[in-house]
Structures are given as C-alpha cells and as structure tokens.
Amino acid sequence: MIKLKTNSIVKLCLSIVLCICFLQLPHVNADNISNNAAEFTISPVYSHEQKEDDAGYFDLNVKKSTTVPVKVKISNLNKNQDIEYLIKVGNATTNDNGTINYTNFKNKKDTTAKYQLTDFISKTELKQKVTVKAGSSSEVTVNLKVPKQKFPGTIAGGVYVERLTNSYTNEKNGMNTRNHFSMTLPVILTEQAKAKRIAKMELDKVMVKNGPEVIAKLHNVKPVMFGKLSIDSKITKKNHVKTLIHKNVNNYQVAPNSSFNFLASDSSNQLGAGKYTIDMHLQSGKRKWHLVKDFTITAKQGVPLTKQTGWLGISMMLWIVVIILILIIASLVAVIMWQRKKLKS
Template identity: 55%
Template sequence: MLYRTKLKTVLLVLILMISLCLAPQAQAAVANNAAEFTISPVYPTEQQAGNTGYFSLAVHPASLVPVKVKITNTNQHQAVTYRLKVGNATTNPDGSINYANFKAKKDSTAQYQLTDLVPQAQRKQTVTVPANQSRIVTVNLRLPAQTFKGTIAGGVYVARLTNSAQKQAGNFQTQNHFAMTLPVLLTEHPHAKRIAKMRLDQVKVQAGQVNARLHNVRPVLFGKLHIQAQVTKAQQTKVIAKKTVTNYQVAPNSAFDFLVTDPNKPLNAGHYTLTMQLRSGPRHWHFTRDFTVKASQSAPLTKRIGWFGLPLLLWLIGGGLSLVILALVAVILRQRKKLHQQ
C-alpha cells in the first residue's frame, strides 16, 4: 500500500512538471504572433554603438539627422495601418524608463527634449503597410545651433491601428492594443563623463501614504540606483516605515514619486522625519526631511492602528459599546435604588 502511494505521488509530480514546462511555450507563441508586426531601426551615419536595437546617436550642432524606422507587416493576407509618434523619456515610479511619454510637461531643468527637435508634422504619422511587406518612416531631427550638454532621450512609438484584435465575449467587447517603442539617445560629446545629481524636491502625503519626489536635475541617463528610505517619529529613532529598492533606472532631467510607506500600513496624523540614502556607482546622496501628516491627510479610520496593534476603529467601537453598557448599568442601579427607597 505504501509503495502504491509513493508511485502515485511520483506520477503526479511528473505530470505537473510536464504541464508547467509546456504551458509557457504555448503562451509565448501566442504573445509573439499576436501583434503581427515588427519594428527595427535603420541606422544613420551618426549611430555610435553599432547594432544595439535602438538609436544611440553622436550628433553635431545645426545638423539634420534622419531617424528611420522600418515597420514590417507579418500579416500574410491584410494591409495594416500603423500610427507612429515621437515622445520624451521620463522615469516611472517603479524605477523604469518610459521612452515615449506624450503627456508629461517639459522638465524645468532640461535644456532640450526630443520633441523640441522634431517638426510638428512628423511627431505623429500614419502609414499603411501591405500584407507581408515593409515600409520605412522617417523622423528628421533638426539639431539646434547652440550646443547642449549630456544626453537627450526619447523614443519612437509605433501602434497598430487596423484590427486591434477585437474579441466578443457575451455582451462585452474587448480590444487588444499592440505597440512597440525604439529608444532614441542623442549626445554631442559621447566621450564626456557626466555625473548625475539627484535631489529631494518634495514629500507628499495623501491618505497616510508618503511619496518622496526625487529629481534628476542633470542631462544624464543612469541605472543601478539603490534607494533606502525610512520614516521615524520626529525626534525619535524607532523606524515605523522603511523601503529598499535596487537597480532603478533614471531618465535625464526627470522626476518621479517614490512610495516610501506600505500601502497596507498608512501613517496616522503626527510629526515625522524621512531619511533617504541613494547610491549609483560611486555617487551617494543623503536626504533628511521633516514633515507633518495632518488629520485630513492621515490614514482612513478603518486602517488606523491603536494600542496592541489592533485597528483604531475596533478600539472606538469597543469604547462606544463600553460607554453604552456603563450607561445602562447606571440606569438600572438608579432604578433599583429608587425602588428600594420606595
């Protein structure tokens, strides 16, 4: 009996392992074929890093640099229309770089951004590619006569417009969106060493959550950013919130919000101190900032923590019930005393 049980267990484990090995392969095939198009860079003479899969251009003042993107329609039977747009690089809150942001305002510390160099008519283009063919779309970069320092970063974004995989499920219709981005990096002095400079612009509080607004104020793209942050009560040393991350990437002249607190453990009203240590390669930054959480900014009542780690709402309910019980006891005792006197 013990042998049969062991044999069944081994067979179940083998079946599970085979299933796990096959499932990702099937999903990957669907994911790769669903978009039915590819994009690739056509490098100009200014390309400095070889076949990297993106544009890394060493440019000169007052020059015209063609950025060409090859769009290949892999659909065997249908022509497909695509929308090409040019965007600027920004830093996401999760420490990744968005190379095609179309909504963010120009950073106050940036001399130029990529869209400043592109004619208005070329920032958004539409092209139709016949079935199983390719087309090249050109974006001309007009470099200013005035030199710039560091790196200008952005990207060319291509989205499929025709038949975006509409699916009907009952009364609901869903539409998949397929898009790809090619980063574009520009520099006039590719061998010059630029040092990043980070600063803490602001500490923002909402619903008991603390966000530190970190700002890269120089035209330097860098990665491997290590951040350690902790929050203590003002003039105290006990840490009540902390967070550590590694390998963050930061776009040139960009700011992002770093969430310090645990979303499940918002802060109550009070006075606090935020301490941050940042490190990227040989560069280190240290920030300390006192801040106040007002009652209107504090954690919702349902999430506040009281004594012994119990929710504050539970303490309030318990306290209210206790007062009601005491009031009832007082009324009963008073009635008994009256009856006894009678």
C-alpha cells in the same frame, strides 16, 4: 459583588472585540486577454551618427546645426492584408516603479531640461501614419534638427509604432473594441563622444495622501541617464531616532531631467497625525546622495486611533478601553479595601 462586576466587564470587552472584527472579501479583476498576434516587427535603420551598429536602438552622436535622419523599418508579417500603422515620437521619463518610459507624449517639459527630443522634430513628423502592404516592409523617417546651441549630457526619447488595422466588433454587446499592439525603439542623443556623467538627485517635496500614503518626489536635475539606483528610506518622528517605517528598493533606472514619485509608506503602515522626517540614502555606482526632509500628517490623513494596531495586534483604542476598565476596577477594589479596613477599626 466584585466578582459580578468583573464578569460584566469581561463580557463588555468581548463584545467590543466582536464589534471591531470584520470580514474582508477578496476582490478579483477579470482582464480580457486577446490571443491575436501583432503580425509586425520594427527595426532601426542606422545612420552614420550611430555609435554601435548592433545596439538594437538609436544611440546617436550628433553635431550642432545638422539634420539627422532616424529611420524605422516596419515589416508587415501578414501576407494577406495591408496594415496601417501610427508612428509617434515621445520623450523619456521615469516611471514611479523605477523604469524608463521612452515614449511619454503628455508630460510637460522638465524645468531643468534645456532641450528634449521632441524639440528637434517638426510637428508634421511627431505623428505620422503609414500603410504597409501585405508581406512587405516600409521605412518611416523622423528628422532630428540639431540646434546651433550645444546641449550638455544626454537627451532621450523614443519612436513608438502602433498597429491600427486591428479593430473588431464585439457582437454580444455591440461595443467596438480595439486591441493595441505597439513597439518602441529608444533614441539616445549626445553631442560628445563621452557624455558627462555627473548626476544630481534632489528631494523636491513629500506628499501625504489619506491612508496615509507618504510619497517622496525625487528629481534628477541633470541631463544624465543612469541605472542600478538603490533607495534606502526611513521615516521617523521628527527629532526622534526610532525608525517607524523602512523601505529599500534596488535597480531603479532614471531618465535625464526627470522626476518620479517614490512610495515610502503605503496605507498598510499605521502612521497617525504628527510631524515626521524622511531620511533617504540613494546610490548608483559611485554616486551617492543623502536626502532629508520634514513633513506633517494631518488628523484627516493619518490612521485614526480606532484603527491603529497596538501590542499583540489588538486595536489601540481597545487597549485604551481595557486600561481604563482596569483602572476603574483597581479603584473600586481600593475603595472596598479601604472601607473594610475602616469598619474593622
């Protein structure tokens, strides 16, 4: 009788295992890659405010109440066609992958920034168009009007140049497809020969998305641009010391007065509902910051118990079912043994 029940239980467990197994199909993205050449180059035309003539970008030491010309030379390498270009100026921001974007056109002004590059430029010069004749060059000027009030630290942005004369019609489906060829020249602005390099990083908040994904919003609240930033983050249960998730990155770059989202835990990490703490150590050269913040993962955001992996890579729910079955079997065996002992007596 006991043997029969045991076989039934084993079959039940095997059925559960087969039910929770699934086939994951690979997903392939097909990108259309154009082999058309950009057919143009851009280069900086330096003013006397330039610190280094061979920098390859604009590194300007300016004075208050002055107008500084930022000139970009556009060379059309196509000897048979005149080409139109779009020129825009943007502000520097920090991408979530730890790189600096020198031409962000849509971001709101950081609350900790006194000025940003676009504050120094007239609306008519923020966006310009120019046509360069075939096989020739042309210069485009953006005038920086430095305010009367001094600004601390560094202001960063860039001049973005995009080729417009390059659209063609796809004859198969009638869609008008445009290839985008663009280049950027960074613009770095200071009012001191040696700008102050005192940086300060803060952990603004911790966001949790379903999965869960734990995202730490890090914020550079000073007008300082720096690189070689390493981030070492650990996630623990609140008031516990055991590390549940550890992530380390290196060589991040940070723009002045900017914030970025650091993915401390993605959906591949199995965190259930509960209260947690993120502990982060940041370092860039001699600069060091230690940032700690508590956060909560709700039942909706966390990994359901049915999907959480336990010992030997088996689902936690399956382990619970197995343990319950073992307890039932043990109870039955104990009852049978007790009854046999009672009959013998």
